[in-house]
Amino acid sequence: MATEQKKWNVSDIPDLTGRTAVVTGANSGLGIATVDALARAGAHVVLAVRDPKRGEAAAATVQGRGSVEVRRLDLADLASVREFAAGWQGDLDLLINNAGVMNIPEASTKDGFEMQFGTNHLGHFALTNLLLPHVTDRVVTVSSGAHKMPGSPYIHFDNLNLTGEYAPMTAYSQSKLANLLFTLELQRRLAEAGSPVRALAAHPGWAATNLQSHDGSALRRVFMRVGNRVFAQDNKAGALPTLYAAVQDLPGASYLGPDGFGEMRGGPTLVGRSAAAGDPASARRLWTASEELTGVMFPELAVSVRS
Structure with missing residues (x-):
């Protein structure tokens, strides 16, 4: 009789002593689960958070061999992103772009971008390129199965802010598709x-976190609460695809998620990902648009240092 293969879990994370990681949106949900697992494996982990007081409270719960x-990092404010990156010194082994907002009422970032696209994609786009001269191993960006929701989500290149046609789920799906094209x-x-x-x-599947609690629709919040009880896994299980992507020897551009x-x-x-998420022409077009919107470009200096 065949023996069921053991599924990969945090106990399979290799020793990360001496390695440094940044995790955005790290004070709750998938973020704090990711921080805890990396610290337990010996890494030094920086919680990059909008609210340092909440971040300190979350950091106090982490138990690990690492530190x-x-x-402070506010991905909805490019000045904050630049400040965070300018303050970084030394090597950065792992950059984990985890932070995100989901299905919120229409709002804008401090720089005037639609909030979900601006936070989930543009903020991480700028952060990654500004930190890239320090990165030694990999960048992991958290996307979502929502990138291929019914209706074939696509990048609204002619109206990235969705002005006059905003719908919370449309905006969220666009931002998660952007994460994959960025990668x-x-x-x-x-x-x-x-x-x-x-x-x-990576994507977490259906993970029960507080991300859904910010939904502007009372009906969707009720649906999410019921779904969290029936279908969802907890934040520790939801973080496993991100952790797997962060420590396993995988090809670049790999996309990880739950196997259920x-x-x-x-x-x-x-x-797998949608056809739209694997389109190289759209990926290049989005990159160009993101450079124009953020004023941040791919750092050639980082490349020359490593060549």
């Missing part, structure tokens, strides 16, 4: 430059 610290183009640029750094993406039905829960595995 943690808290630094695809970042990996292409890294490989072309001969850099050893890899870009990967509908990719809603289960152990981490390689998963």
Whole structure:
């Protein structure tokens, strides 16, 4: 009789002593679960959070052989992103772009971008490129199965802010599709430059976190609460695809998610993406638009240092 194969979990994370990681949105949910697992494996982990007081409270719950610290980062404010990056010194082994907002009422970032696109994609786009000269191993960006929701989500290149046509789920899906296109183009640029750094993406499946509590629709909040009880896995299980992407030897541009039905829960595995998320032309177009919007470009200096 065949023996069921053991699924990968945090006990399989290798020793990370001497390695440094940044996790955005790290004070709750998937973020704090990711921080805790990396610290337990011996890494020094920086919680990059909008509210340092909440970050310190979260950091106090982490038990590990490694160490943690808290630094302020507001991805909805490019000045804050630049300040965070300017303050970084030394190597950064792992950059985990985890922070995000989901299905919120229409709002704008401090720089005038639609909040979900601006936070989930543009903030991380700027942060990654500004920190890239320090990154030694990989960048992992958290996307979502929502990138391929019914209706074939696409990037609204002619109206990225969705002005006059805003819908919370449309905006969220666009931002998560952007995460995957960003990863695809970042990996292409890294490989072309001969850099050893890899870009990967992951999604948590249906994870019960406080992300859904910010939904502007009372009906959707009720649906999410019921779904969290029936279908969801907890934040520790939801963080496993991100952790797998962060520590396993995987090809650049890999996309990880749960191996269960509908990719809603289960152990981490390689998963597929929509055709739109694998389109290199759209990835390049989005990169160009993101450079124009943020004023941040791919850092050639980082490439020359590694060549």
